Amino acid sequence: MKLEGKTAIVTGAGLGIGAGIAQRLFRDGARVVFADIHPENCQNQVDEIDPSGDRTFVVKTDVTDENQVQNMVAETINKFNGIDILVNNAGIFTDSRIEETSLEEWNRVIGINLTAAFLCSRAVLKMMKDKREGKIVNIGSVVSKTQSPNPSAAYAVSKAGIHRFTIQLAVESAPYGINVNAVAPGLTDTPLGRLLTEEAWNFAVNERIPLKRAATPDDIANAVSFLVSSEAEYITGEILDVNGGLIMD
Numbered sequence: 001m002k003l004e005g006k007t008a009i010v011t012g013a014g015l016g017i018g019a020g021i022a023q024r025l026f027r028d029g030a031r032v033v034f035a036d037i038h039p040e041n042c043q044n045q046v047d048e049i050d051p052s053g054d055r056t057f058v059v060k061t062d063v064t065d066e067n068q069v070q071n072m073v074a075e076t077i078n079k080f081n082g083i084d085i086l087v088n089n090a091g092i093f094t095d096s097r098i099e100e101t102s103l104e105e106w107n108r109v110i111g112i113n114l115t116a117a118f119l120c121s122r123a124v125l126k127m128m129k130d131k132r133e134g135k136i137v138n139i140g141s142v143v144s145k146t147q148s149p150n151p152s153a154a155y156a157v158s159k160a161g162i163h164r165f166t167i168q169l170a171v172e173s174a175p176y177g178i179n180v181n182a183v184a185p186g187l188t189d190t191p192l193g194r195l196l197t198e199e200a201w202n203f204a205v206n207e208r209i210p211l212k213r214a215a216t217p218d219d220i221a222n223a224v225s226f227l228v229s230s231e232a233e234y235i236t237g238e239i240l241d242v243n244g245g246l247i248m249d
């Protein structure tokens, strides 16, 4: 198994894409920490895939809270003795128009979708640098690369920020043997994806996505599984599109 002996943290692992990634890394042989603000959704999965609890661990984490992020990292080290892989996946979606967006909503979206990736990455960097290896994958979005009427400006900006943060972190971490990449999903069939109106969903699938379907969480997890493996050792600072051909460049 290609990730045997590795320890991975996946944020937002309770539902959707994060659940798909966490379970895929587990199947790849990794020890996986399921971190989510709703730990009950993680516990259900862990009970099913790893009843002994030998290779999984659930930690309640609000990724916008610096202390909880530190605790997530400390508990992971305590349980599994290190951290090799971090997947910054937790996110929320809003669709308000700019003039209707409160400052509170703006800050909440940027906080969960962007600032949290900074907090979580910063918290694992020292350990990865000391070990001179590590893999970080951030989950971005197609919406930061093309126009779309659906997301709020806060959401689109948070994802553009994630892509730029990925590149900066990749540059700073490369001398220490750490690979940092992003995956930019297109429309994906998750509770968040289903926040789109039925009309917007059908338009995307029928008119905009050449492969004529939304992604599944497994489609996104396949890309993450590759990027955190030794097969992607020479890839860093990449924003990998997984969008059914919605953008081709």
Ligand SMILES: NC(=O)c1ccc[n+]([C@@H]2O[C@H](COP(=O)([O-])OP(=O)(O)OC[C@H]3O[C@@H](n4cnc5c(N)ncnc54)[C@H](O)[C@@H]3O)[C@@H](O)[C@H]2O)c1
Pocket (backbone or CB within 6 Å): 011, 012, 013, 014, 015, 016, 017, 018, 035, 036, 037, 038, 041, 061, 062, 063, 064, 089, 090, 091, 092, 093, 112, 113, 139, 140, 141, 142, 184, 185, 186, 187, 188, 189, 190, 191, 192, 193, 194
């Ligand atoms: N679904 C899509 O169409 C789509 C497309 C592009 C990008 N994305 C991105 O993929 C990522 C996952 O999205 P999803 O569709 O699986 O969403 P989802 O809503 O289905 O799941 C998100 C998970 O994140 C958790 N979460 C939310 N706030 C949190 C916080 N403060 N701390 C810790 N956990 C928190 C939730 O509890 C939930 O388990 C997000 O970053 C999203 O922006 C999704």
